[in-house]
Amino acid sequence: MPDAAAPADTHTAAPEGLWYVAAIASKLRPGREHAERAFGRTLLLRRGAQGEVIDTGPDPMPVRESEGLIWAWLPGPEGEAPPCGPPVFNGPGAKVRFVEEALLPGPYDDAVYGLLDPAHGPYVHASPLWRSSRTLREKAKDYVPSAMGFTMQPHEPKNSAAYKLIGGGVQVEIGFQLPALRSEWISNKSNKVLGLTTLTPVDANSTRIRQIFYWESPLLSLVSPFVRPLTRGFLQQDVHIMTLRQRAAPWRKREMLIRDGDQLFIWYRRMKAEWARARASGQAFENPVRAATLRWRT
Numbered sequence: 464m465p466d467a468a469a470p471a472d473t474h475t476a477a478p479e480g481l482w483y484v485a486a487i488a489s490k491l492r493p494g495r496e497h498a499e500r501a502f503g504r505t506l507l508l509r510r511g512a513q514g515e516v517i518d519t520g521p522d523p524m525p526v527r528e529s530e531g532l533i534w535a536w537l538p539g540p541e542g543e544a545p546p547c548g549p550p551v552f553n554g555p556g557a558k559v560r561f562v563e564e565a566l567l568p569g570p571y572d573d574a575v576y577g578l579l580d581p582a583h584g585p586y587v588h589a590s591p592l593w594r595s596s597r598t599l600r601e602k603a604k605d606y607v608p609s610a611m612g613f614t615m616q617p618h619e620p621k622n623s624a625a626y627k628l629i630g631g632g633v634q635v636e637i638g639f640q641l642p643a644l645r646s647e648w649i650s651n652k653s654n655k656v657l658g659l660t661t662l663t664p665v666d667a668n669s670t671r672i673r674q675i676f677y678w679e680s681p682l683l684s685l686v687s688p689f690v691r692p693l694t695r696g697f698l699q700q701d702v703h704i705m706t707l708r709q710r711a712a713p714w715r716k717r718e719m720l721i722r723d724g725d726q727l728f729i730w731y732r733r734m735k736a737e738w739a740r741a742r743a744s745g746q747a748f749e750n751p752v753r754a755a756t757l758r759w760r761t
């Protein structure tokens with residue numbers, strides 16, 4: 464029985480021993496149960512006597528509330544307890560101002576690939592309002608390692624009209640960390656916005672993507688109804704490309720990753736392997752990412 468103990472597909476599966484966004488806290492109504500499908504099980508979330516969140520599902524997971532989100536910790540087969548709380552992003556106002564979500568019809572790593580592929584934005588999300596593939600240009604991006612991932616050094620966005628919503632002098636800083644949390648800080652002198660993209664495995668072949676925003680500016684609250692159809696459209700484009708990717712899966716016997724375009728995903732795979740090694744050996748996680756300038760045309 465060589466494969467009996469092995470998980471279904473470790474190659475594309477979400478890493479264990481990490482926190483994932485399981486729900487948006489505002490969905491939990493007092494005295495009511497909120498059901499969420501994640502990790503191949505059903506989470507039944509409700510508030511306990513002290514207002515704390517608990518999972519009363521058939522296979523309960525450790526859950527924690529932070530920054531308006533309900534996080535669930537994915538244990539290994541030994542079912543150990545989480546050694547620390549969920550990651551803190553310090554989103555402005557600590558309140559979720561905006562969330563849209565969609566179910567991507569593909570395994571976890573395929574969803575991560577979409578999050579990290581530099582060609583994803585201009586090709587999958589080409590929109591006259593946002594940008595188009597006709598504005599292709601050579602880019603050089605500087606990356607540095609962070610504790611659990613990597614950060615793209617702050618830069619001024621050049622060809623994205625949507626950033627103009629928060630005014631001039633905009634700086635953008637994009638971070639990525641395990642399991643697959645993408646944070647985008649958009650800021651200028653007067654405003655600060657945090658966009659958080661999260662992925663949660665629903666089962667072996669579907670992944671939930673959430674686009675969450677934090678801000679404090681009342682002006683942004685005014686424009687937020689206009690951002691919603693835009694975000695919804697983006698997420699539907701993500702669903703569409705994932706559908707195509709799965710349709711092509713039978714021909715994708717061997718994965719081909721190329722530098723520098725796939726370097727972010729290569730780093731993700733290395734971090735995931737190192738995370739599994741560190742957990743198995745009880746040693747500290749040593750980030751395999753090294754500072755680098757990556758070049759591509761997008």
Ligand SMILES: [Fe+2]
Nearest residue numbers: 577583587701
């Ligand atoms: Fe996308």
